[in-house]
Structure formats: structure tokens, C-alpha cells
Amino acid sequence: MTTHVLFFASFLLLPLFGLATWRLEAVRRMDLAGRLAVAGAAGALATAVVMALLSLVHVQWSRTVLFWSAAAMLPLSIAAAKPWRGSHAAAIQSGDSRRRTPGLVILGFAVLTCYGILTARESAGDLHFFWGPKGIHFYHAGGIDVPFLATKTNPNSDYPPLLPLLYAWAQTVARQFSWWAAVLATVLFLLGSVAILRAFSGDDDGAVLLMASLSYAIAIGFAAGGADPPLVLFETLALCALVFLDDARSRDVLAAIGLAGAAMTKVEGATFVIAVVLALLIVRREVKRTLLIAAPAIVILLAWLAFLIANGLIFGYGGAKIPVHFSALPKTLALVGKASLYELYGLPWLAPLVLLFLGKRRAVLPLLVVALTLCATVFFYIHLEEPSWWIAASAPRVLLTPLMALVVASVAASERRRPGG
Amino acid sequence: MTRKFLIYATAAILAVALVRQFYYLGGPYFVVPETIQDHVAKKRYPSRDAIVMARRAALLIPRGATVTVLLPSQAPNYDPTLYFTATGLMPRHRVVPPGAKPQYIITVQEPLDDPSYTVQNEFHEGTIYVKR
Numbered sequence: 001m002t003t004h005v006l007f008f009a010s011f012l013l014l015p016l017f018g019l020a021t022w023r024l025e026a027v028r029r030m031d032l033a034g035r036l037a038v039a040g041a042a043g044a045l046a047t048a049v050v051m052a053l054l055s056l057v058h059v060q061w062s063r064t065v066l067f068w069s070a071a072a073m074l075p076l077s078i079a080a081a082k083p084w085r086g087s088h089a090a091a092i093q094s095g096d097s098r099r100r101t102p103g104l105v106i107l108g109f110a111v112l113t114c115y116g117i118l119t120a121r122e123s124a125g126d127l128h129f130f131w132g133p134k135g136i137h138f139y140h141a142g143g144i145d146v147p148f149l150a151t152k153t154n155p156n157s158d159y160p161p162l163l164p165l166l167y168a169w170a171q172t173v174a175r176q177f178s179w180w181a182a183v184l185a186t187v188l189f190l191l192g193s194v195a196i197l198r199a200f201s202g203d204d205d206g207a208v209l210l211m212a213s214l215s216y217a218i219a220i221g222f223a224a225g226g227a228d229p230p231l232v233l234f235e236t237l238a239l240c241a242l243v244f245l246d247d248a249r250s251r252d253v254l255a256a257i258g259l260a261g262a263a264m265t266k267v268e269g270a271t272f273v274i275a276v277v278l279a280l281l282i283v284r285r286e287v288k289r290t291l292l293i294a295a296p297a298i299v300i301l302l303a304w305l306a307f308l309i310a311n312g313l314i315f316g317y318g319g320a321k322i323p324v325h326f327s328a329l330p331k332t333l334a335l336v337g338k339a340s341l342y343e344l345y346g347l348p349w350l351a352p353l354v355l356l357f358l359g360k361r362r363a364v365l366p367l368l369v370v371a372l373t374l375c376a377t378v379f380f381y382i383h384l385e386e387p388s389w390w391i392a393a394s395a396p397r398v399l400l401t402p403l404m405a406l407v408v409a410s411v412a413a414s415e416r417r418r419p420g421g
Numbered sequence: 422m423t424r425k426f427l428i429y430a431t432a433a434i435l436a437v438a439l440v441r442q443f444y445y446l447g448g449p450y451f452v453v454p455e456t457i458q459d460h461v462a463k464k465r466y467p468s469r470d471a472i473v474m475a476r477r478a479a480l481l482i483p484r485g486a487t488v489t490v491l492l493p494s495q496a497p498n499y500d501p502t503l504y505f506t507a508t509g510l511m512p513r514h515r516v517v518p519p520g521a522k523p524q525y526i527i528t529v530q531e532p533l534d535d536p537s538y539t540v541q542n543e544f545h546e547g548t549i550y551v552k553r
Contacts, residue, residue: 105432112439120459121446127457128472129502133509140512153508153516155501177509179457205428212432216439222461344438351431358424414424 006174007181011166011188013173017070018042019077021257026200026241026250034199037192038254041237044230045261046073048165049300052144056307060142066172102204106194109215110187117183122219124226124397127182130155131226135167136177146311158308158315160301162264163227182225189229190214193236197408200240206411209355210236213348213407214400220342221396227266228397232404234261235272239405242280242293243366243412252293260296264304268376272401273297275372283365325385332381335388339395348403352410359413366409373402467492470529470546471503475510478527478549481542484513487523493531503529526550 018039021027027038050069051061059065116122124131137148144165149157170185171177193214198207214232223229238258245251259276262269273294280290308314342348356363377398381387443450446460454460458469471490482488488511490503499519507527508516517523526538529547538550 105429108436109432112436116439116443118453119443119450120454120457120461121443123457123461125458125461125468125502128468128509129505133505133512136509136512152518153504155505183457205425208432209428212435216435219439219442225457344435347431347434351427354427355424
């Protein structure tokens with residue numbers, strides 16, 4: 001039991017390493033849940049980057065090394081977050097804190113998700129196929145385990161390392177790997193995504209829609225414990241910052257953190273970065289600012305690619321060379337369309353679509369991201385002549401990104417008070 | 422008002438659908454499962470038994486030994502996810518693909534018909550074989 005508690009608690013520690021984000025004007029004005037979610041995402045990224053850098057310079061991880069690294073990060077984070085205390089009185093609550101219904105509904109979905117996870121009804125197969133094993137071998141090797149990544153018994157050796165690094169971090173704290181705490185961490189990523197949307201948009205009802213949609217889609221897609229929930233957290237952070245924040249510094253920094261986290265979590269995170277960059281260039285036409293926002297993600301991606309090339313580990317990224325089978329397009333569209341119904345006539349998509357039509361604002365940026373990520377999903381799949389199995393196994397999870405972006409678009413389309421704006 | 426109604430009606434339907442999904446995956450509904458894969462399908466997944474068997478084998482097979490996990494009836498196209506699973510549960514062993522003729526073979530659900538291996542331990546979920 002101690003292992004499970006410590007492993008899970010290590011995820012609760014992550015916001016401590018991202019407290020520096022509380023210095024940002026927009027974050028200072030958010031409620032505690034929003035601030036914790038932002039700090040959690042930033043802390044997860046910081047932890048993964050520090051562990052990767054230690055590994056790169058051949059400093060073997062241990063409790064001592066990681067705790068000293070954390071201890072070095074903590075004072076910086078706390079000092080950076082200090083100004084928040086003075087402006088606490090000026091902090092505004094996102095949404096209407098007197099309204100209890102949205103909070104209760106969100107809590108209800110969190111309880112349902114916890115039930116589904118703890119009775120083994122939502123677990124991602126990929127957790128024990130490779131995300132978990134990678135984390136465990138990284139922990140035992142005290143760094144990114146290149147010989148293990150190179151073995152034939154480890155699929156997807158070149159998948160970005162953020163989640164295995166976080167699992168190795170948690171195992172360092174707990175000494176043992178906890179499969180149950182690993183799947184349960186999904187609830188934290190889910191609640192983090194919802195808290196970010198609520199805090200950035202001030203829309204309690206929109207947050208309810210995101211919680212309901214993601215809870216259901218994660219269950220249908222068996223995504224718990226895989227990389228999709230943390231990916232969605234980072235993507236929500238990036239997209240909400242770009243859509244809802246008016247303070248330029250806060251917007252740019254938080255979007256950059258979100259994009260960097262996404263790029264370090266999954267291959268699909270890199271396509272999300274490309275989608276956001278294209279959408280920004282089309283909608284806002286600010287080349288320099290767009291490139292600055294994407295710069296940390298690009299640096300992380302290039303560094304990871306350089307590491308893979310140096311160690312002969314290119315696999316999925318090398319898929320770009322695989323020929324595209326346009327003959328598979330009709331079948332792919334049909335199968336992706338079927339998967340997108342989520343066994344409920346597509347309700348998770350229909351609700352935000354109707355809200356978009358009811359809304360009075362234009363939500364071009366998130367809608368472009370929806371369109372581009374959907375196109376990217378289909379483009380990935382038509383790299384196989386017969387993609388049926390691949391689509392059945394992954395589409396409900398991969399579609400979490402455009403689904404989240406569509407809900408964000410539907411919230412952006414409605415007229416609400418925006419605490420971050 | 423329309424917006425609010427639509428959102429909460431959707432949430433209510435999704436909550437019911439979520440409960441339906443949990444129910445569909447089968448009982449028992451209020452018992453702590455043995456593995457994280459126990460109820461991901463109505464039918465017991467081989468990967469669920471691979472988790473149970475690899476966990477046991479980690480204690481029964483000497484560290485450093487070569488080992489694989491397979492479902493014998495799938496020969497020669499064995500499901501790789503079974504031995505992928507073992508890599509996380511047996512990090513002190515050398516997990517290899519079935520073709521590598523390892524020192525130990527863990528079968529799930531079915532017995533192995535290979536004269537070069539003999540039974541070491543038998544369980545409800547599968548059997549551990551050692552090379553003769």
C-alpha cells in the first residue's frame with residue numbers, strides 16, 4: 001500500500017516544481033485549482049527535462065540526486081511564486097464560486113473515473129506494453145536506458161520520453177513501480193485539463209462539458225495510464241492560453257510550456273505543435289511570436305531526434321519515409337468516423353458542435369486546430385495499406401486531442417467573463 | 422439557458438453511458454481486481470494472464486535467465502504484447518522473443534507442446550517451462 005501511496009504522491013509533488021508559473025499575471029488571477037493545474041503541467045515538464053539532462057550528462061539518477069535536483073528547483077520556484085501572495089486579494093475566482101452544481105458534476109465524473117480505473121475498466125494496454133516497462137528500466141538503469149530501448153522486446157523505442165521519465169521519477173520516490181497509481185494518475189491529468197479550461201475561460205459549464213466528454217472518451221478508449229491523458233493536459237494548457245489569455249507574456253509562456261510538454265509526451269504531440277503553429281500563422285500572422293512560442297517544443301524535439309539518431313533508435317519518426325497509401329483513404333475515413341462515434345452516436349462531438357452554432361463569437365484558432373489534428377490523424381493512418389487494426393486500437397485515444405480542441409472552441413464561441421483575459 | 426441545458430443534458434447522458442460501459446465490461450463490480458487488465462474486456466485477455474504469470478515467474482526464475490511469454494496456439498505468429506508485458510514485470514531477467522529459444526517459456530492459458538521444454542510450475546493462468 002505504501003508503494004501505491006508514494007507513487008501517486010510523487011505526481012502530487014509536481015506542482016511544487018512549476019510554481020514559477022504563478023508569477024505570471026494571468027495565473028496570479030486564477031483560482032487555486034487553475035494555478036495548481038498550470039504549476040503541475042510546468043512541474044511535470046521541468047522534472048522530465050531535468051531527468052533527461054542528468055541522463056544526457058551521465059549523472060545516474062538516485063533518490064539523492066533527484067531530491068537534490070528537486071531541492072535546487074524548489075527555492076527558485078517558491079521565490080518566483082512569492083509575488084502572488086501580495087496580490088492574493090486581487091485574485092479573482094474563475095467562474096462563479098457560489099455555484100456548486102458544476103463542481104459537483106465534475107466531482108461526480110471524477111468519482112466515476114476513479115471507479116472505472118480502480119476496478120481495471122479503463123487501463124491502457126500500452127501502459128504495460130511499453131510506457132510502464134520503459135519507466136521501470138529507466139529507473140533500474142538510473143537514466144534513459146539505451147540498451148533496453150534498442151531491444152526487440154521494447155516496441156516504439158523512439159516515442160518521446162516524458163511519461164517514462166515521470167514514471168521513473170515516481171518509482172524513485174516509491175522505490176517500486178505501482179501499476180495502480182500509474183493508472184490513477186490519469187484522474188490528475190484529467191482534472192488538470194478541466195481546471196485549466198475553467199480557470200482560463202471562467203466558464204464553469206464549459207468545464208463540465210470537457211470533464212464529461214473526456215471522462216467518457218478516456219473510458220471508451222481505454223486510455224488510463226497511457227500517454228494520452230498527460231498529452232491532453234499539455235495541449236489544453238497551450239490551446240487555452242492562446243485562445244483565452246489577453247496578457248501577452250502569460251499567453252506566450254504558458255502556450256510554450258504546453259507545446260513543449262506535448263512534443264515531449266507523444267509523437268502526436270509534435271503534430272499538435274505543427275497544427276498550432278499553422279493555425280497561429282493563418283489566424284494571427286505573427287511569425288516571430290509564433291516561432292518563439294514553438295521554440296522550446298522545437299528544441300526538445302530536435303534534441304530527442306538527435307539522441308535517437310546518435311543511438312540508432314529511429315522508428316516511428318522514421319515513418320515519415322513510409323509511402324502514403326491514398327487507396328486506403330476511404331476505408332480510413334470510414335473507420336475513423338466509426339471510432340469517433342464513441343459508441344454513443346458521436347454525442348461527445350455533437351454537443352460542442354451545437355454550442356458552436358449557438359455561440360456568438362468566432363473560434364477560428366481552436367477550430368483550425370481541430371481540423372488540422374483530424375487531418376493529421378487520418379494522414380498517419382494512411383501510411384498503412386490496411387489500417388483497420390491500428391485504427392481500432394488507437395483512434396478513440398488519438399481523437400481525444402481534436403475532441404478537447406472542439407470543446408475549447410465551443411467555450412470560446414460563447415460569451416463569458418474571462419479571468420485570464 | 423439553452424446552452425446550460427444542452428451541457429447538463431449531455432453530461433447526464435455521458436454519465437449514464439459511462440456506467441453502462443462499466444456494467445458491460447462485467448463483474449464483479451466491487452472487488453479489487455488482481456491486475457489493471459482484469460476488466461478491460463468481457464473476455465479474459467491473455468495479457469491479463471501474462472501479467473499474473475510474469476509477476477509469479479519473476480520470483481521463481483533465476484535472475485538474468487532468458488525468458489519469453491507466449492500463447493502456444495498462436496504459433497508461429499505469437500502476440501508480441503505478451504512478452505512486452507513481461508519486460509516491465511521481470512526487469513531483472515532477459516526477456517526475449519519466442520524465436521530466440523530462451524531458457525524459460527511462460528505460457529498463458531494453454532500448455533506448450535515442445536519436447537525441448539519441461540514443466541517447472543503450473544498455475545490456473547498458465548505454466549512455466551524450463552529448457553531440458
